[in-house]
Amino acid sequence: MLKVILIVGDGMADRPVSSLGGKTPLEVASKDNICRLASISSLGLWDPIAPGVRPGSDTSHLALFGYDPYRFYPGRGPLEALGVGADLRPGDVALRGNFATVNDELVVVDRRAGRALPENQELVKYLNENIGYIDGVEVKFYSATEHRVAVVLRGTSVSADVSDTDPHEVGSKVLRSKALVNDENAVKTAEIINKITLRTYELLRNHPLNIERVKKGLPPANIVLLRGAGKMIYIPKLQEREDLIVSKCLAISATALIKGVCRLVGFDVITPEGATGGVNSNFLSKAEEAVKAYKAGYDFIYVHIKGTDAAAHDGDVNAKVRVINELDRVVGYIMDRVDLSEVVIVLTADHTTPVEVRDHTGDPVPVLLYSPTMFADGVKDFNERIARKGSLGRLRCSELLYTAFDQAGRVRKFGS
């Protein structure tokens, strides 16, 4: 069996860009290493979910790892919670939360309590010490980046069919969570969420750290607004799947949401020093970790580069090109340090984020698949346009992972 190395430029795929004369960032970037790999690889297109369906990074990553997101997507709440290290079991309900600033009438003054919130961890600890259970349901807060938190509800009859307390805009009053379906558990859970929300306000409004913040002229983090309830479902880990053969999986990423998906499906996850998920991340450190993992006996190594997507969401075409230049160094570093007769390498994007759209679109993404035992296309380039003529054709959803794993001898026979 071969090892599989999967390298993804998040949102790397693009559409023709006017300021690049109709070319794409991937077409204009310096990518000698990628072209060198392309020359011994097969190219094609991959629809992360299906043609025209706009993927999130979470749903596309599930598909990338061989999980049909229509079956296995638990929703944003659980994924965020997993991303910040929550212990989630099937049946738990998780929500995303913001420390926010409200006035005495519970009208939102700042949805992010100033965004930078060094007190986040200490406030979360305080909430956990003083809440614990509401109406028999265990309530646990988890600290995330800046003003963000995740909240996990655990009980025999919690429901995710409940609305947000976050009004999603300044100047509106905190909302009452309501049951979205005619179901006793949903009614009960909505009530618990309303109690949690009020309890955070009672606990936080006069908290010493907030009094300090007000003294400094900063907005107090005096409530937690909740949104995006989702119920955790049972998802077999890669190692538990009956159709695949894999044991040690490592994901290298600096992005909480992606790390959450990776943990969910059985990856060990590391964030190398200096890796930030931004356009100025320490990209090469990820390549170094990938090669270390290869030498340490990992079967499946996932390298996630977020900067391409970050640049595209900002509409910054030059930054996107620069990140692809860096990605090329990552590819070169890895391919020069592994035995090419022992690996399958996939290079692709998790979705298209056109710099002119600044959001994900449903276009197919180019894919490069290197395997020592595959028909190579013999094309010394890799981009959206040339991939349309590639011999892999157009793969959908889990088909990309199966194709790579099959080349690596890691797919079990279906039938006899």
Added chain:
Amino acid sequence: MLKVILIVGDGMADRPVSSLGGKTPLEVASKDNICRLASISSLGLWDPIAPGVRPGSDTSHLALFGYDPYRFYPGRGPLEALGVGADLRPGDVALRGNFATVNDELVVVDRRAGRALPENQELVKYLNENIGYIDGVEVKFYSATEHRVAVVLRGTSVSADVSDTDPHEVGSKVLRSKALVNDENAVKTAEIINKITLRTYELLRNHPLNIERVKKGLPPANIVLLRGAGKMIYIPKLQEREDLIVSKCLAISATALIKGVCRLVGFDVITPEGATGGVNSNFLSKAEEAVKAYKAGYDFIYVHIKGTDAAAHDGDVNAKVRVINELDRVVGYIMDRVDLSEVVIVLTADHTTPVEVRDHTGDPVPVLLYSPTMFADGVKDFNERIARKGSLGRLRCSELLYTAFDQAGRVRKFGS
């Protein structure tokens, strides 16, 4: 967001035709405008349902509009009923019917009672006035073209799992409807259908209009034969779908069945003056209506040209070519009057109707997709052969609509 204009030549796709030296009608037709549009578009193939599956015009249109027909096809009965303006609710059972001529032993003499039946509406009115309810189930007849009617059953326990009373051949006795499954509601519904059939005979045999017809030497319309029972299901309209963003939809068609599908999924429907659904229709009037709709703020405009299919069913290759020549004028009229930076245009067929087969086949159909923000193939032609090399690859079922809507910015993200 861009507007989407979808133009379909019904059954336009073909196979190599001997009398055209192995070319297809689309290959030999004059189509300067289509070629002009093709040069700035992407080409590919579309399987309306799946490769090799022979679509009906109804199932292929559901797929064309982004509905999986395996999930959302309610059957021919409900679609015909909707096509003639029936008020159908989820749970209703609808059947197609023919006014027919039977002798005293209920043996079918003419399945269509002479086909031309100007008395249709008056006879339907008479049946509705004299039937109303049978065994607590509401029974309503709707007049359709020539000898055709639709019948709708509404009640708490009506079933569509019942066989036809129409023997589908002259010389056979009218059939008794039977339950197709071991189910009380199916047994009860079959009995109601048998009662309806006999009741139509009792009411019609001595009806004054039939006495008149016999005097004129015409076959009397003395019974209604029923077939194709189907249960209406809940189908979200395009505007109600959570995955798409669209509000005003207009369909331009002269074909009852297609109009039924269009109304079902939320289109406003118009039939321009002179448009007949035949090979000598007023084609340009449809283009004019499309441009009017574009200017009137419609988001999604569907132009249906039936003549290609009608010609192919007749095995008339010359007529099929002539209709494609007309379709080319429709395309030209539209593309010259819309702002090409504001629209996505799709040109395709709803299925293949080879003139040498004279019926629908399961071949993929060629598709042309114009979008201002897409990679164009730069090919100045459009036909079955060249589309096989197109960069869209091979799309299936709902994927064509999603791809067009995604280019128009009208698909909601799945995930985060």
